[in-house]
Amino acid sequence: TAQRPHLSVRVSMIESLNEEIEKKLSSLSSPFWRLNGLSEEDVNSIMARTVCAKSAFELWGHGRTHIELRTSLLKYPTENMSPFLQKDSTYKINVYTFNKTLEFEDRIKKIDAMEYLSFEGRVNLRNPKHIFCLLEDYGTDPNDIPDEPLYIYFGRWIADGQRELIRSHSVKNRHFIGNTSMDAGLSFIMANHARVKAYDLVYDPFVGTGSLLVACSHFGAYVCGTDIDYNTIHGIGKASRKNQKWRGPDENIRANLRQYGSEKLYVDVLVSDASKPIWRDGVLFDAIITDPPYGIRESTRRTGSQKDSVNSVKPSEDYVGDSHVPVSMAYHLSDIFTDLLNFSAHHLVIGGRLVYWLPIYRPEYCEEMVPLNACLRLVSNCEQTLSSHTSRRLITMEKIKEPEETDALAHLSDPHFSPYQGHNAFREKYFSGISKRTLTGKEETNKMATNEH
Ligand SMILES: C[S@@+](CC[C@H](N)C(=O)[O-])C[C@H]1O[C@@H](n2cnc3c(N)ncnc32)[C@H](O)[C@@H]1O
Numbered sequence: 001t002a003q004r005p006h007l008s009v010r011v012s013m014i015e016s017l018n019e020e021i022e023k024k025l026s027s028l029s030s031p032f033w034r035l036n037g038l039s040e041e042d043v044n045s046i047m048a049r050t051v052c053a054k055s056a057f058e059l060w061g062h063g064r065t066h067i068e069l070r071t072s073l074l075k076y077p078t079e080n081m082s083p084f085l086q087k088d089s090t091y092k093i094n095v096y097t098f099n100k101t102l103e104f105e106d107r108i109k110k111i112d113a114m115e116y117l118s119f120e121g122r123v124n125l126r127n128p129k130h131i132f133c134l135l136e137d138y139g140t141d142p143n144d145i146p147d148e149p150l151y152i153y154f155g156r157w158i159a160d161g162q163r164e165l166i167r168s169h170s171v172k173n174r175h176f177i178g179n180t181s182m183d184a185g186l187s188f189i190m191a192n193h194a195r196v197k198a199y200d201l202v203y204d205p206f207v208g209t210g211s212l213l214v215a216c217s218h219f220g221a222y223v224c225g226t227d228i229d230y231n232t233i234h235g236i237g238k239a240s241r242k243n244q245k246w247r248g249p250d251e252n253i254r255a256n257l258r259q260y261g262s263e264k265l266y267v268d269v270l271v272s273d274a275s276k277p278i279w280r281d282g283v284l285f286d287a288i289i290t291d292p293p294y295g296i297r298e299s300t301r302r303t304g305s306q307k308d309s310v311n312s313v314k315p316s317e318d319y320v321g322d323s324h325v326p327v328s329m330a331y332h333l334s335d336i337f338t339d340l341l342n343f344s345a346h347h348l349v350i351g352g353r354l355v356y357w358l359p360i361y362r363p364e365y366c367e368e369m370v371p372l373n374a375c376l377r378l379v380s381n382c383e384q385t386l387s388s389h390t391s392r393r394l395i396t397m398e399k400i401k402e403p404e405e406t407d408a409l410a411h412l413s414d415p416h417f418s419p420y421q422g423h424n425a426f427r428e429k430y431f432s433g434i435s436k437r438t439l440t441g442k443e444e445t446n447k448m449a450t451n452e453h
Helices: 007-017 040-047 066-075 078-084 104-116 164-168 184-193 211-218 230-234 253-259 333-347 405-413 417-438 441-452
Strands: 055-063 090-098 130-137 151-160 201-204 222-227 266-271 285-290 301-305 326-330 348-361 376-385 390-399
Touching: 040 055, 040 151, 055 066, 055 130, 066 104, 066 151, 090 104, 104 130, 164 184, 184 211, 184 348, 184 376, 184 390, 201 211, 211 222, 211 253, 211 285, 222 230, 230 266, 253 266, 285 333, 333 348, 333 376, 333 390, 333 417, 348 376, 348 417, 390 417
Parallel strands: 090 130, 201 222, 201 285, 222 266, 285 348
Antiparallel strands: 055 151, 130 151, 301 326, 348 390, 376 390
8 A cells, every 4th residue: 555645656656666657556545555476575675765654464255345355355366365364363454545544343344254264273463473454445535435345455474664763753853954855765665666775875066954865874774975055064054943043063964873873884975066076986886866956045156266156255355365266156057966966976876776856837837858968777757746846856866887978978969968958947937936826816816907908
């Protein structure tokens, strides 16, 4: 079973854990998904990592009514059932409903009605050897809950997913947070898309408060990152929490990892501009996972020298350096993505993954806007809607070959390249989208009426 929000992210996440699985998904219209041809081992390995799926069951029977369910269950091969119904075993039956809460007595009635299955073991509610579940689907509209379920399933419980991680790692209770800290659920989804595993080395070039490093270290990876913001890296300056003015001592990424018991996996974080080559050739990461700045809640800046830009910010009067004067210049979104892909092409191991968010102005989005690179295969691209006009897409790419000299400039001659430039106006469009949205229906009508006169 899976929850509905971020549906496409959820499907794709399961696919990332096992690329064969998506092909086996038979239905997406319901929170209950049926997967065929998976071994119990496959299921256990997915459930050990996913924050999207709630529980997994071996399906024994299903139908639109209890009569259909019974017919279907009686057809299920006895040899598949009997190992779990033995005399010397213990069991319990749970009833799960979606979009409806049942009274205790109704649950008991439904459990009693299953007696046509030959359970020979003893009931043990506390610590049963086998758990069976009756799952009832009452649709997805909370304002239109049918009396009878739309669909019913019965099966043997195999494993629960890791949804508890969303609560235990919530940024609400995190030691060090910022205005753009990534929520725990999405951070785990990103780590799963990147297939992060124990002893990997993972890098976040726009690390902020390190939420993505927290998720990756949970899966046992060594983590490091860079950020252009000195205060963020050093955990000083203004606090992001409502009732706190300044950040307290030891509010930093290392302390975040310590909070979750993974400090030993902290490599380090550096103050550095992601547009500059600070890593020597041959430094390789198993995954690069990041949430680049869109310029909405944080600025998209990079360092440069005065001669690079007419828009650059002047250094202070008392600056006494010589020829190179560091200044702050605009860092266009299109360049951020081109640099990120180029960097990943050079610094990922073969088979390593880049996972990042691409902001999208929905009315103009087309697939060609997703930046490409000759060394990276696009694995998945799924949308998280932010408003009627904007969304962000979670892009997953995998390194398939080492870069050649011509690859670095290939994007300039790529017919895809000009659509990337469309990303540069994202900030402007984001805000124009907001001002359009804040007009109420009445204001819209008034505005139209005024225009008519
Ligand atoms: C969306 S935030 C990342 C948030 C982060 N995932 C977290 O959970 O806190 C983007 C970060 O990129 C940083 N940044 C902006 N321009 C940069 C640059 N040129 N190089 C490196 N970092 C940059 C910002 O300071 C900001 O912390």
